[in-house]
Amino acid sequence: MREHAAGTGAGVLGRRARGFARRRWRSPVARAFLKNRGAGIGAAIIAAWVLVALFAPAVAPYDPLAVVGPSRHRPTGDFLLGTDLLGRDVLSRILVGSRISLVIGLISVGIGLVAGTAMGLPSGYHGGRVDALVMRLIDAMLAFPGLLLALVIIAALGPGLANVMIAVGISSVPLYARLVRGACLTVREAEYVQAARCLGNSDLRVMLRHILPNLGGPLIVLSTLQVGSAILVGSALSYLGMGAQPPTPEWGLMTAEGRAYLGGAWWISTFAGFAIFSAVIGMNLVGDGLRAALDPRGRGR
Amino acid sequence: MIKYIGQRISALIPVLLLVSATVFAILHALPGDPVQLMLAGAEAGLVTPERMDELRRSLGLDRPLYEQFTRFIVNALRGDLGQSIRFQSPVSELVGEAALHTFELSLAGLAAALLIGLPLGIVAALRENTWADTLSTFVALLGVSMPLFWLGQLLIMVVAINLRWLPAISGDQAKGLILPAVTLGFVSAGLISRLMRASLSEILHDDFIRTARAKGASERAVVLRHALRNAFIPVLTVVGLQFGGMLSGAVVTETVFSRPGLGTLIVKGILWHDYPIVQGAVLLLAASYVLVNLCVDVMYAWVDPRVHYA
Numbered sequence: 001m002r003e004h005a006a007g008t009g010a011g012v013l014g015r016r017a018r019g020f021a022r023r024r025w026r027s028p029v030a031r032a033f034l035k036n037r038g039a040g041i042g043a044a045i046i047a048a049w050v051l052v053a054l055f056a057p058a059v060a061p062y063d064p065l066a067v068v069g070p071s072r073h074r075p076t077g078d079f080l081l082g083t084d085l086l087g088r089d090v091l092s093r094i095l096v097g098s099r100i101s102l103v104i105g106l107i108s109v110g111i112g113l114v115a116g117t118a119m120g121l122p123s124g125y126h127g128g129r130v131d132a133l134v135m136r137l138i139d140a141m142l143a144f145p146g147l148l149l150a151l152v153i154i155a156a157l158g159p160g161l162a163n164v165m166i167a168v169g170i171s172s173v174p175l176y177a178r179l180v181r182g183a184c185l186t187v188r189e190a191e192y193v194q195a196a197r198c199l200g201n202s203d204l205r206v207m208l209r210h211i212l213p214n215l216g217g218p219l220i221v222l223s224t225l226q227v228g229s230a231i232l233v234g235s236a237l238s239y240l241g242m243g244a245q246p247p248t249p250e251w252g253l254m255t256a257e258g259r260a261y262l263g264g265a266w267w268i269s270t271f272a273g274f275a276i277f278s279a280v281i282g283m284n285l286v287g288d289g290l291r292a293a294l295d296p297r298g299r300g301r
Numbered sequence: 302m303i304k305y306i307g308q309r310i311s312a313l314i315p316v317l318l319l320v321s322a323t324v325f326a327i328l329h330a331l332p333g334d335p336v337q338l339m340l341a342g343a344e345a346g347l348v349t350p351e352r353m354d355e356l357r358r359s360l361g362l363d364r365p366l367y368e369q370f371t372r373f374i375v376n377a378l379r380g381d382l383g384q385s386i387r388f389q390s391p392v393s394e395l396v397g398e399a400a401l402h403t404f405e406l407s408l409a410g411l412a413a414a415l416l417i418g419l420p421l422g423i424v425a426a427l428r429e430n431t432w433a434d435t436l437s438t439f440v441a442l443l444g445v446s447m448p449l450f451w452l453g454q455l456l457i458m459v460v461a462i463n464l465r466w467l468p469a470i471s472g473d474q475a476k477g478l479i480l481p482a483v484t485l486g487f488v489s490a491g492l493i494s495r496l497m498r499a500s501l502s503e504i505l506h507d508d509f510i511r512t513a514r515a516k517g518a519s520e521r522a523v524v525l526r527h528a529l530r531n532a533f534i535p536v537l538t539v540v541g542l543q544f545g546g547m548l549s550g551a552v553v554t555e556t557v558f559s560r561p562g563l564g565t566l567i568v569k570g571i572l573w574h575d576y577p578i579v580q581g582a583v584l585l586l587a588a589s590y591v592l593v594n595l596c597v598d599v600m601y602a603w604v605d606p607r608v609h610y611a
Contacts (some may be wrong), residue, residue: 140319146588148583155571155579156327213398232448234348239450240568255451260558262458262469270458273451281446 032293039289045282055100060092064249072265082267084257086247090267093249094275100250101279104165104234105227111169112230113223116176121207123177124184134181138174147171150233154242161250164243168230179222183215217294224290228283235276251276305602309595320587321377325370329574360386382581387573392581395566400463400585406485406554407547409478413486414493414543419536421490422497426532427524429502437494444491449550453484453557470559481558485550489543496539501532534601541597545590560587 033039053060060079062068062133066088073083081090122136141149153167184207187193196210237243237250244250246257251272357363361372376383378465382392425437460480461469468477504510505528513527514520552564565580570578 116597136315136319139316140323143316143320143587143591144323144583145545145586148549148551148586151552151567151571152324152327152579152583155576155583156569159571228446232446236450237449239448239500240553240556241572242568252448252450255448255454259454262454263462266458269451269454273448273454276448277451280448281442284442284446 012286015181029293033289036283036289036292039293042282042285042289043102045278046286049098049102049279052095053102056096056099060089060095062089062092064088064093064096065247072261072268074265075267081271082265084254084268085261085265088247090254090271093254094251094272097251097254097272097275098162098279100248101231101235101276102245104168105231105283106162107165108168108172108230108234109186109223109226111166111175112172112226113219115170116173117180117212119173120177120180121184121212122151124181125188125203125207125211127185127188131181134177138177141171141174142170147233147236150237151242154237159242159245161248163239163242164234164277167237171233172230174228175226176219179218180215183218184211187211187214221287221291221294224283226280228280228287231276231283232280302602306599309598313591313595315397316591317588318374320360320591321374321412321584322370324498324580324587325373328580329366329369332410367503369567377584381586383577385575385578387575387578392577395578396563396585397562399563399566399582402560403548403551403555403564403586404589406478406551406560406562407482407544409482409546410485410550410554411489411540411544412459413482413542417483417486417490418493419497422494423501423529425498426501426505434498437491437498441491447487449484449488449553450557452487453481453554456480456484457557481554481560485547485554488550489540489546492539492543493536497532497536500535501528504528504532538597538601541593541600544593548586
């Protein structure tokens, strides 16, 4: 029945994905994900950017930092996406810049994930005073809308790429902490948790070995979406001058550098902005696909 | 109801205190001597230690942290947020003036979000699984994936520079507010349209809608008088929460369109190490965000008679 449902996808791509799904992926989650068209597009975009990031110096036609042509040269055969104000190749800068954006996305999500889980687990597990303390802290963090918390942290640490990652990571802590706490509250009284405790496992062990693995699905979905949002916030901070400093080929900074030349040299910022957009939309499509695949109610449709 | 509002307001006080403590702590307790940061060249030894001590004393930075914090809170309650280091004028004046611009922009952004999002969501719900539905999904996806500053620059390029329909730099004219408002409101427009669609399409399948149709009410009356009124309720909460997003999105939008406001002020404050400005502006933004959320909750209770609060 399920094999049949998986086989209704049309086209070579569909058939190949189906064969792939049947051979390697027995799990219904993987199969539901592979059948989702949006998720497929997203995964392809992300895979492309990861490849670009890995091989950027080899793929880039020019040195991203070197002046290789006239200032503001329009896109032609020599410079596929034109040159910027200083005469650097925009395409090379975008390709190499993918490394920065992906690293910002991954590291800040890592920070948020670890710190948020470290706050949410004991909060949901112990309840009481620990919970009250953590929740007040999170309330205070949530009182800063969007970018603001990251900006405050940058204000303290000073502008720079590393500080952007810290700032974006910390500002995503409340999301993780609340997710983990909520999930932890619901499984706290579950029999397997009680059993693990009765066997004499320490609280820490129960939390890490028995509760945390059960939160995997939601954490993966949130993290995927957060990578996109971290790339977005990180590039916005660089756009404001709080992140990467010239001459770093960072996408947000590049978009800002072209801002004064929107009339004459539109290519300087348009392509860099598009790069951010494509990476983020890829992450969002994958995240939505994962969420749909992990939700048993939506599966099999 | 009054009791509920009172409870909510009293619950706000610790949050606001914690927010000010957070801002204060982050800007004071972390590494980096504000005086050194303020005086360019201090690290190179160009400024005498006497001059630095003098500045530290005049700013009250030589006092213990808890004393500085108490004084900061007491002064803030009196409306005194300190002196800007760069401008040599009261922070409350600078921040107050900037806040007017930011609130104007945020309101305009919210209006744009509603003007784009609501019709799109309503049409999507009425014409489920048609192009309108797809469009609204697409707008929502674009909204959450597009960098705001890029969208703003695209709008400037196409609408202001190529088509010459609207000015790119907003002066005092209302026309100059349109592009920033659309830029700022676009993210929320997508969310609002999706939520409106979900809420309305669910209600259109309800029994009381069938009853209204059975009575012979026109489709127009069914949608306008019966369905929409109920469908708005869940949208309202999100609209309120979106206003907070507007306040933060305004930070970027102001820079894109070279508008004055709290966002540009914070960015300048950070770049110039003028931390009283950052402190004041951030505090005002966070406080307004918390207050708006409170208003939304109260409005929610007022609009929907089914909502009761213990």
